[in-house]
Amino acid sequence: MKHPSFAIAVTFEIKPEHRDAFLQRVLQQASDSVRLEDGCFQFDVLVDEDNPNIVFLYETYADAAAFDTHRATDHFADFSQQVADWVASKTLRRLVLQETPS
Secondary structure: OOOOOEEEEEEEEEOHHHHHHHHHHHHHHHHHHHHHOOOEEEEEEEEOOOOOOEEEEEEEEOOHHHHHHHHOOHHHHHHHHHHHHHEEEEEEEEEEOOOOOO
16 A cells, blocks of 8 residues: 655635534545545645634645646536635645654
8 A cells, every 4th residue: 555655734724604614625625635546645724722713624645646646637617716715825834754773
C-alpha cells in the first residue's frame, strides 16, 4: 500500500455571511477529492474553536504530482470558482513528509 508523502495545509478566513455555505461546499469538496482521486489519501476540514470563520484544511497526497492532479480536476475548478467571493483570505502551505531513518 502506498503512503502519502506530501501534504497541504490551507487556512481560509471566510466572510461571516458565507460561512455556512462555505462549510457545506468544502465538505463536498473533501468527499469528492478522497472518493475520486487515487492520490488523495486524506482531506480534513477543521474549524477554529475561537473563530468559526477560520477554516483549516489538511490534505495528504501520494506525492506532489498527485496534488497537481487534484488542482487540475473539474471538481477543484468548480469549488474554487464557487467559493472565491466567500473568502476574505487564504494561505496555503506545501509540506513534504520527513521519514525517520531505518
